[in-house]
Amino acid sequence: MKHSATLSDEPVPAMAPATWPLPEPALAYFPNARSVSDRDLAAGAVIHLRGGVDMADQQGQFGHLPVLLDRCVELLAPALTRTAADGSGAVVVDATLGAGGHSERLLSEFAGLRVIGLDRDPGALELAGGRLAGFGDRFTAVRTRYDGLADALAQCGYAERRSIDGVLFDLGVSSMQLDRTERGFSYSVDAPLDMRMDPDLPLTAADILNTYDKAALTRILREYGEERFASRIAGAVLRRRETAPFASTAELVELLYQAIPAPARRTGGHPGKRTFQALRVAVNAELDSLRAALPAALAAVRVGGRVVVMAYQSLEDRIVKSVFADATASRTPAGLPVELPGHEPEFTSLTRGAERADAEEIERNPRSAAVRLRAVQRATERGQA
Numbered sequence: 123m124k125h126s127a128t129l130s131d132e133p134v135p136a137m138a139p140a141t142w143p144l145p146e147p148a149l150a151y152f153p154n155a156r157s158v159s160d161r162d163l164a165a166g167a168v169i170h171l172r173g174g175v176d177m178a179d180q181q182g183q184f185g186h187l188p189v190l191l192d193r194c195v196e197l198l199a200p201a202l203t204r205t206a207a208d209g210s211g212a213v214v215v216d217a218t219l220g221a222g223g224h225s226e227r228l229l230s231e232f233a234g235l236r237v238i239g240l241d242r243d244p245g246a247l248e249l250a251g252g253r254l255a256g257f258g259d260r261f262t263a264v265r266t267r268y269d270g271l272a273d274a275l276a277q278c279g280y281a282e283r284r285s286i287d288g289v290l291f292d293l294g295v296s297s298m299q300l301d302r303t304e305r306g307f308s309y310s311v312d313a314p315l316d317m318r319m320d321p322d323l324p325l326t327a328a329d330i331l332n333t334y335d336k337a338a339l340t341r342i343l344r345e346y347g348e349e350r351f352a353s354r355i356a357g358a359v360l361r362r363r364e365t366a367p368f369a370s371t372a373e374l375v376e377l378l379y380q381a382i383p384a385p386a387r388r389t390g391g392h393p394g395k396r397t398f399q400a401l402r403v404a405v406n407a408e409l410d411s412l413r414a415a416l417p418a419a420l421a422a423v424r425v426g427g428r429v430v431v432m433a434y435q436s437l438e439d440r441i442v443k444s445v446f447a448d449a450t451a452s453r454t455p456a457g458l459p460v461e462l463p464g465h466e467p468e469f470t471s472l473t474r475g476a477e478r479a480d481a482e483e484i485e486r487n488p489r490s491a492a493v494r495l496r497a498v499q500r501a502t503e504r505g506q507a
């Protein structure tokens with residue numbers, strides 16, 4: 123497939139105020155966080171860190187509130203303290219490092235713990251890397267998609283199976299990504315239609331809008347955005363791009379205001395919400411990455427090891443639910459009165475259904491309103507995973 127030129131080399135426009143209604147508060151995850159340079163970070167490279175960490179200043183400096191932080195620590199703690207109360211000898215992978223909020227808490231709470239932080243966004247790695255540098259060689263950052271978990275473990279000297287004690291996923295986009303208007307994730311500010319979490323990816327949101335046929339666009343909007351006006355929007359996109367290719371988020375938002383009927387606009391949230399989600403999922407192959415990463419995470423943990431996942435949209439949560447349901451299912455044929463040896467469930471569930479943030483956390487951190495947390499613990503050495 124031929125794609126038009128990516129937008130990464132174009133000049134970054136000044137932040138323009140939105141001329142349409144502001145988005146839901148869920149888009150203000152880390153409202154004050156800013157990432158630094160995206161340059162000089164090679165894909166798959168272990169990042170060597172310098173600098174110090176000032177614990178007292180971090181909340182103010184990074185201005186973000188990691189979601190369900192206490193609960194994540196509580197869920198992971200038994201797996202990390204089996205050998206030593208301070209986590210010595212234990213290893214956890216933070217598969218979505220972001221601003222490093224969860225990693226920082228784990229490293230602070232367990233003075234002997236080693237954390238391997240993954241992120242596909244070099245800007246996030248550099249920001250979190252600076253923040254966590256004071257933890258020295260207890261923290262290692264690796265630039266990779268999270269489905270590259272096995273390779274990242276190998277780079278850090280661990281086997282891909284039964285070698286670590288915990289994996290944490292805090293899925294989705296970070297506010298550093300939302301705040302950097304030139305990345306085009308937000309429908310509230312006019313910016314190039316980019317949406318790549320990894321700026322080295324070849325495909326942007328503009329490429330999709332400008333080159334995909336109607337059927338492919340409709341499928342993306344319907345499947346990844348659960349947009350009921352998918353076909354109508356796709357038709358409008360094709361007509362619009364005959365005049366001029368899409369380049370900016372404002373052009374897309376304007377089209378969505380026209381394509382989505384007024385009554386649906388009044389009740390369905392911001393008209394950009396579902397389409398922007400769909401394009402972001404498509405650009406970053408988010409669901410494929412998650413489908414591949416979860417089995418890798420389950421395979422990586424030792425007996426007693428735990429995997430904790432926080433999802434913020436139903437498509438991702440459904441994948442987590444289904445993978446965890448399979449991992450916690452007995453292999454004994456239905457109808458037998460006793461569990462056959464070797465057929466018992468490989469994992470036990472640590473959560474009943476999906477856990478949510480409470481009203482107090484939602485009040486403090488509106489992004490937590492969407493979270494669905496699920497967690498499992500490895501029960502047996504055997505198994506596919």
Ligand SMILES: C[S@@+](CC[C@H](N)C(=O)[O-])C[C@H]1O[C@@H](n2cnc3c(N)ncnc32)[C@H](O)[C@@H]1O
Pocket residue numbers: 187188189217218219220221222223224225240241242243246266267268269292293294295296319408411412
């Ligand atoms: C919600 S933020 C994590 C915030 C973090 N827990 C904290 O407290 O600071 C999600 C991060 O995951 C990263 N991410 C999303 N999809 C990814 C993928 N497939 N592979 C690697 N990183 C990914 C994003 O770049 C983003 O930095």
